[in-house]
Amino acid sequence: MAAAVGTWAFSMPAVDKARRLLEVGSGASAAVQEAITELENDKETGCFVVGRGGFPNKAGVVQCDAAIMEGLPGRFGAVAALPGVGTPLTVAQMVMDKSEHNMLVGEGAVAFAKEQGFRIEDNSDMMTEASLAAYEEFLQSRKSPPKNHDTLGLIVLDEMENITVGVSTSGAPFKDPGRVGDSPLPGCGLYADNRAGAAAGATGDGDKIMCFCPSFHVVQLMKQGLSPGDACQSVIQDICHRVGNKDIFEIGLIALNMKDDLRKMGSFTMAGCTDHIDQARPHHAP
DSSP states (O other): OOEEEESTGGGHHHHHHHHHHHHTTOOHHHHHHHHHHHHHTOGGGGGGSOSTTOOOOTTSOOEEEEEEEESSTTOEEEEEEEESOSOHHHHHHHHHHHOSSSEEEHHHHHHHHHHTTOOOOOHHHHOOHHHHHHHHHHHHHOOOOOOOOOOEEEEEEOTTSOEEEEEEEOOSTTOOTTOOOSTTSBTTTEEEETTTEEEEEEEEOHHHHTTTOHHHHHHHHHHTTOOHHHHHHHHHHHHHHHHOGGGOOOEEEEEEEOOSOTTSOOOOOOEESSSOOOOOOOEEOO
8 A cells, every 4th residue: 555654743745745646646756756845845844944944054045955765776866055946855856867976965966956957046035034034043142943843754655566765954054054964865864675665864963863874774674574663763772872861862763664565554653862752644545
């Protein structure tokens, strides 16, 4: 049975969009791309640190990271520190489909986007009144805003037993220009394998998360027979054990499997090193 799961409550429009696409026969990758793009380009979603309307970096520029990975071997594409494009996941998919490389960053990502017909917008068009006000407040106080949910992640399993995961974020608010977190890095912010399932990072301290490759480890544990929930919990517990209570940081994971009876949707979980973690509901197509 086809299925879709996303990070946080704000991802539910993307999950619903993916579900509707699956119902009319869309493939997993097309559903991920179209569903995420709709939220990326919505300025109201920017307050969740995603796409257009996201928080800028220290220089006042919105730079986005996005990646997509299929469960088939060698199918991955990503962009990072990409300015002026409100739909970076689509650029990442074109990197996967049309570039000889897997990841493009900064000026290289901009040049590639232009080659593919994207218009590089003025930074003012990427900002909202809310993000501009937050940036001006940052300039006054030099303090980042309170932690909010970040990173849009979506995992889709289609009727042909293909699984794809996509992630998109404008990154840590008021980051250093050029900073890239865990989200677009394979094995860190996302990972997929048609033999086991897929996982994605939902939130957290990307500079620390990337040191542990949690999405890869979740999928490897599912390949060994663990449920998505147990795999996520095992990875989280291992990280907590390694860093110790004093250095624990925020991390969230979601996972979807494709084990055994593919007529049943694989379960998923979101787990974290902090006490306050909410869950996004899974949706599956009939």
